[in-house]
Amino acid sequence: MEGTIVRRVIPSDNSCLFNAVGYVMDHDKHKAPQLRQVIAAMVASDPTQYSEAFLGKPNEEYCAWILNPEKWGGAIELAMLADYYGREIAAYDIQTTRCDLYGQGKNYHERVMLIYDGIHYDALAISFYNGAPEEFDQTIFTVQKDRTIGPIExxxxxxxxxxxxxxxxxxxxxFSLRCGVCQIGVVGQKGAMKHAQATGHVNFQEFR
Incomplete structure (x- = not known):
């Protein structure tokens, strides 16, 4: 295999997971609205599988929530998108260097890769030469008999x-966050959630 691995940066707009998946699956960094619709439709069509226990909120409430472009996706959405595309999604976590594999055990024959920094997803691709245009990126890889994608892993x-x-x-x-509404500083996801529950404010920026 020729080429090098590259991190293709996805804009930070609360929809990075969906746009990163759109890029590795379809070479499209603007698929978030469509993929949110896909997930809402999947969830609404099967309230038994996508129960409150699975989603963390009632089925109907979740559907409205995921369609809101301000809301972030995570593991549940990656698992659903792996099923929608019929491909495994490997998400590499920078802090732990762990690889979470979605769609595993379903005998999918192809895999795509993302990288995650704790709050943001970018796309991973193979670029065939230094500085090659993004349209030449390879983002879909064949899963081999040993269930790996070979040296690319x-x-x-x-x-x-x-x-x-x-x-x-x-x-x-x-990490330190500041509320974009009232400028109060909070620490970590727990602090942000507590502040959001108390005030209804959901716009946080990281600061160091």
Whole structure:
């Protein structure tokens, strides 16, 4: 296999997960509205599978929530998008260098890769030469008999480890956030959630 692994940056607009998936699946960084609709339709069509226990909120409430462009996606949405596309989605976590694989065990024959810094998802691709245009990126890889995608996995892990060494991640338990509405500082996801529940404010920015 020729080429190098590259991190394709997705805009930070609360829809990075969906746009990163759109890029690796369809070479389209603007698929968030469509993929939110896809997930809402999947959830609404099967309230038994997508129960409150699974979603963390009632089925109908979740559907309205996921269609809101301000809301972030996570593991539940990645699992659903893997099923929608019929491909595995590997998400590399920079802080832990762990790889979470969605769609595993379903005998899908292809895999795409994302990288996650604690609050943001970017896309991973193979670029065939240095500075090659994004339209030449390879983002879909064949899953082999041993259920790996061969040497590309090592390249992805190496990239995650290099980003970890550079501390290119956000420690979501301890990072500092400021409320964009009232400018109050909070610590970590728990602090942000507590403030949001108390005030209804959901616009937070990280600050160091």
């Amino acid at each position: 090592r390249l992805a892990l190496n990239l995650a480890m290099e980003q970890q060494r550079k501390r290119s991640y956000t420690d979501t338990a301890n």
